[in-house]
Amino acid sequence: MKKCLLVMVCIVFTVALVACGESTETEVKEATKPTQTAEPTQEPTQEPTPDLNADPMNVVRTVLNDPQVIFGEDTAAMTENCGGYFGNVAIKQPSEDGSYYQFISNDDGAYMIGNLNFLDLGEFRENAQAVLIKFQPENADELFFTMFGNGEIILNFQNNQPYFNHVQDGYSAPYSDYMPTNLTLQNDKWYWALMAFDSNGNYRSLVWEDGRAEERAYCAENMGEWHNDYKDSNWHLTIGFGANQTLNIEQYNIMDFDGFIDEETSNDNQEDDQNDASIPTISGLGLDQGNYINEEDGVSINIQSTAWGGAEKDVINCTVTLYDTEFGVIISYPEKIYEIHFGDELWYQYDPVKFEIIDPWFDVDAELSEMFGDNADGLSDEIVTFIDSYCMEKFGYKPEELIMMMYE
Numbered sequence: 528m529k530k531c532l533l534v535m536v537c538i539v540f541t542v543a544l545v546a547c548g549e550s551t552e553t554e555v556k557e558a559t560k561p562t563q564t565a566e567p568t569q570e571p572t573q574e575p576t577p578d579l580n581a582d583p584m585n586v587v588r589t590v591l592n593d594p595q596v597i598f599g600e601d602t603a604a605m606t607e608n609c610g611g612y613f614g615n616v617a618i619k620q621p622s623e624d625g626s627y628y629q630f631i632s633n634d635d636g637a638y639m640i641g642n643l644n645f646l647d648l649g650e651f652r653e654n655a656q657a658v659l660i661k662f663q664p665e666n667a668d669e670l671f672f673t674m675f676g677n678g679e680i681i682l683n684f685q686n687n688q689p690y691f692n693h694v695q696d697g698y699s700a701p702y703s704d705y706m707p708t709n710l711t712l713q714n715d716k717w718y719w720a721l722m723a724f725d726s727n728g729n730y731r732s733l734v735w736e737d738g739r740a741e742e743r744a745y746c747a748e749n750m751g752e753w754h755n756d757y758k759d760s761n762w763h764l765t766i767g768f769g770a771n772q773t774l775n776i777e778q779y780n781i782m783d784f785d786g787f788i789d790e791e792t793s794n795d796n797q798e799d800d801q802n803d804a805s806i807p808t809i810s811g812l813g814l815d816q817g818n819y820i821n822e823e824d825g826v827s828i829n830i831q832s833t834a835w836g837g838a839e840k841d842v843i844n845c846t847v848t849l850y851d852t853e854f855g856v857i858i859s860y861p862e863k864i865y866e867i868h869f870g871d872e873l874w875y876q877y878d879p880v881k882f883e884i885i886d887p888w889f890d891v892d893a894e895l896s897e898m899f900g901d902n903a904d905g906l907s908d909e910i911v912t913f914i915d916s917y918c919m920e921k922f923g924y925k926p927e928e929l930i931m932m933m934y935e
Contacts, residue, residue: 579740579741580738580739580740580741583659583661583719583737583740585740586719586721586733586735586740586743587657587659587721587733587782588788589733589788590721590723590731590733590745590787590788590789591657591721591723591731591782591784591786591787591788592784592785592786592787592788593784593785594657594782594783594784595782595783595784596780596781596782597645597648597649597650597651597781597782597783598643598648598649598780598781599778599779599780599781600612600778600779601777601778602621602622602625602626602627602628602777602778603625605621605628605776606621606625606628610628610630611642612641612642612643613630613639613641613642613766614638614639614640614641614642614765615638615639615640616630616631616632616637616639617631617632617633617635617637618630618631618633619631622775626777627663627775627776627777628775628776628777629773629774629775630766630773630774630775630776631772631773632768632769632770632771632772632773633770633771634770634771635770636669636767636768636769636770636772637766637767637768637769637772637774638765638767639765639766639767640675640763640765641675641763641764641765641766642763643763643764643781644761644762644763645658645761645762645763645781646761646762647761648781650783651783652726652783652784652785653726654724654726654758654759654760655723655724655725655726655783655784655785655786656723656724656762656781656782656783657721657722657723657724657781657782657783657784658674658721658722658723658764658779658780658781658782659719659720659721659779659780659782660672660719660720660764660776660778660779660780661717661718661719661737661776661777661778661779662717662718662719662720662774662775662776662777663715663716663717663718663774663775663776663777664712664714664715664718664768664772664773664774664775665714665715665772665773665774665775666714666772666773667714667768667769667772667773667774668687668768668769668772669683669767669768669769669772670683670684670712670766670767670768670774671683671684671766671767671768672720672722672764672765672766673764673765673766673767674722674724674762674763674764675762675763675764675765676724676757676760676761676762676763677754677756677757677759677760678693678694678695678750678754678756678757678760679693679694679695680692680693680694680722680730681693681694681880682720682722682732682734682746684712685701685882685908687711687712687713688701688702688703688710688711688712688744689701689702689708689710689712689732689734689744689746690702691705691732691746691748692880693748693750694880695750695754695861696750696860696861696863696927697860697861697862697863697864697879697880697927698863698880698925698927699863699879699880699911700915700925701912702732702734702744702745702746703744704915704916704919704925705745705746705747706744706745708742708743708744708745709742710734710735710736710742710743710744716736716737717736717737717777718734718735718736718737719733719734719735719737720732720733720734721733721734722764723782723784723787724751724757724760724762725751725784725786725787726758726786727749727751727752727758728750728751728754728755728756728757728758728760729747729748729749729750729751729752729757729787730746730747730748730749730750730751731745731746731747731787731789732745732746732747733745733746747789753931764779812922812923812924812929813921813922814828814830814922814929817829817830818830819921821921824848824917825846825847825848825853826845826846826847826848826917827844827845827846828843828844828845828918829843829844829845830842830843830844830929830930841859841860841861841930842857842858842859842860843857843858843860843926843929843930844856844857845857845858845914847910847913847914847917849909849910849913850899852869852870852898852899853869854867854868854869854910855867855868855869855874856868856910856914858914858926860927860930861927863879863880863927864876864877864878864885865877865878865879865907865910865911867907867910869898870894870898873889873894875887875888875889875891875903877903877907877911879907879908879911882904882908883904884903884904884907887903891903914926
């Protein structure tokens with residue numbers, strides 16, 4: 528009995544020791560188990576929006592992707608070479624304080640052909656070329672900047688507002704047609720102008736007052752789609768202004784870039800929509816076989832496009848009512864010459880790019896002043912603007928785009 532009791536005690540003692548050993552081992556294992564600490568959650572950071580007015584290149588980057596300066600001059604450089612990269616003008620000189628360079632015309636005005644062909648200055652990515660210039664018109668009312676190459680594209684200021692002019696297509700339009708803007712050129716203020724052609728021969732431009740980039744004017748034209756030679760063009764800048772006027776320039780830069788921002792965004796975000804979109808037809812725009820009549824507006828339009836690029840003229844025949852008078856207008860393409868009819872079989876021709884009456888056979892100014900109290904240039908420009916604006920409002924296309932759509 529004592530032996531059994533002893534055996535029982537030994538068994539209990541052994542079990543207790545084993546149990547204690549297991550408990551101790553478990554506690555050690557739990558004590559040495561590494562603690563896993565959750566990584567802190569990082570909020571995604573957003574790139575700060577650049578201050579457009581802090582650097583003009585910030586404005587340029589709203590249109591051009593990765594612009595890089597190939598060549599440029601500031602006031603010191605222009606002073607050193609006496610403004611030699613710009614063509615002839617009566618006087619070239621630095622300002623009294625040396626902070627900008629002056630170009631001053633005489634009675635003959637200024638037509639300064641640029642001496643820099645852009646592609647000769649260095650390596651340009653796929654022929655993409657741009658120029659950015661900071662300028663101040665003291666009294667340059669007839670100021671214009673021209674990009675010359677395989678075409679001629681002009682930025683001028685009609686009624687002090689920026690206008691696009693394409694000489695080869697005979698087309699002119701205010702920058703406000705492309706994006707709403709109230710920009711008006713004023714004497715003695717500093718401005719920036721950007722003119723750029725991409726590798727496809729398409730065009731973008733900006734104009735803004737220094738320090739007020741949020742009110743910039745914008746222009747976009749894809750003329751490279753029908754002017755293939757623009758893709759290979761070597762562009763240069765020419766500047767002109769009127770008689771006895773002064774233009775101040777602080778700096779300019781010639782750049783290359785890697786495509787337009789708007790085209791890049793369109794390709795990334797709207798590719799499917801573009802592939803599915805159908806080309807609108809003339810009839811779909813409300814122009815039945817190129818004909819449109821709106822008696823309430825006093826407007827009729829007839830598009831005749833049967834020989835685009837041929838010997839015959841393509842024309843848009845319009846009837847518009849202004850000053851309670853019906854004007855007949857024949858616009859010929861690609862020259863874009865306006866033949867304006869009014870009154871008792873009177874007519875004359877107007878060139879909206881050169882802003883001039885062509886070989887009048889009667890005193891147009893006297894006749895129009897007597898009838899409407901306006902000279903020929905003023906009334907003609909009003910008619911041109913009315914037709915362009917009317918087509919954009921009613922159809923969403925410019926007149927020359929409508930005439931080309933007859934072939935779609």
